[in-house]
Amino acid sequence: MAQGQYINNDATVFEDAQALMALNKNILLKGPTGSGKTKLAETLSETVDIPMHQVNCSVDLDAESLLGFKTIQTNDKGEQEIVFIDGPVIQAMRQGHILYIDEINMAKPETLPILNGVLDYRRKLTNPFTGEVIHAAPGFNVIAAINEGYIGTLPMNEALKNRFVVIQVDYIDGSILSDVIRQQSRLDDMSLIKQIVQFNSDLRTMTKQGQISEDAASIRALIDLSDLATVMPVRRAIQRTIIDKLEDEREQQAIENAVELNF
Known part of the structure; x- marks a missing residue:
């Protein structure tokens, strides 16, 4: 592999992740911190040549962090208007890119159900800030990472976990x-x-x-x-x-x- 790419003793980790992406399955990378989950996601992005948008979860994660926010801008006529700035989820959906959700079980359980429609067969989202219905463009994929039992993490909601196929990522040696x-x-x-x-x-x-x-x-x-x-x-x-x-x-x-x- 090229310099900086993901390597694992078990070649099936990368092979299976690539196969799941081709099937448009949501991938949940499960393993200890520092085992290379983010590097695996980055290597998948490079391999299929599709850009990746990243969400870093924490207890402070809210809908605006995921979807975007309203702000005031000056238009071409010099008039001020309210516009919506797309966040990483909507950017990835519109452009058919990869959405990477890091440490997904660090987020508060009530924050993530907004993504349920994004993560199932519908691949769509109703933006609560604008009312717009967004359908994911072809190529859109979701990869998430989880550190189970880590300080600050919460048990992952079963309805959410059921939307993913899990790949165990262990340390290399x-x-x-x-x-x-x-x-x-x-x-x-x-x-x-x-x-x-x-x-x-x-x-x-x-x-x-x-x-x-x-x-x-x-x-x-x-x-x-x-x-x-x-x-x-x-x-x-x-x-x-x-x-x-x-x-x-x-x-x-x-x-x-x-x-x-x-x-």
């Missing part, structure tokens, strides 16, 4: 992770990359045992660590990119122990 570090970071020292991959394996074991949070073992953090390791000692790079982000002293100590073992 071994030679695949080594390839990703070489392709997506500035580090080319293979012996150091091998040590970092082993270090990450130890972190993954600790996350499964509940000793440290999933953030500490994310691919994102490893890429940052690898970049910093080209300009400073690897131990200091780990301090900056992983340890100092954690607030729990026990987690910090657990990672420092893994550093001692690997470096």
Whole structure:
């Protein structure tokens, strides 16, 4: 794959996601934070050559964040008029683009039902701000990502979840992770990359045992660590990119122990 594209030990993850897009199925990418869900969506967008509009969910997400808002503009005649500025959902629908909804279970449950008609066979939306009925143009697809059990997340509404086909996206490891570090970071020292991959394996074991949070073992953090390791000692790079982000002293100590073992 080209530099910066999504790679996984399980090739069926990308293959199935691409097949689901061809069938115009809504895709729900389910997996831990930093496992590459957004990178997978971006790679799908690049592969099918269809632009992607992104919604980042939070408890503050409201209908305006999804659909757009009214504002006052001056027209060609110098007169002021009220116009509606399309948000990411309507932009993607009108243009036949991909809509990516990140961390969909961070949104308040009462916010998302507005998308029910967008996510089912109708592929349409009645804009509550203007009354306009919008039908999605050909090519429109929806991809969402979910971090289950993550702090701040809520159980996903079953009626909403039933509108998606789920693909599990897990962390990568071994030679695949080594390839990703070489392709997506500035580090080319293979012996150091091998040590970092082993270090990450130890972190993954600790996350499964509940000793440290999933953030500490994310691919994102490893890429940052690898970049910093080209300009400073690897131990200091780990301090900056992983340890100092954690607030729990026990987690910090657990990672420092893994550093001692690997470096």
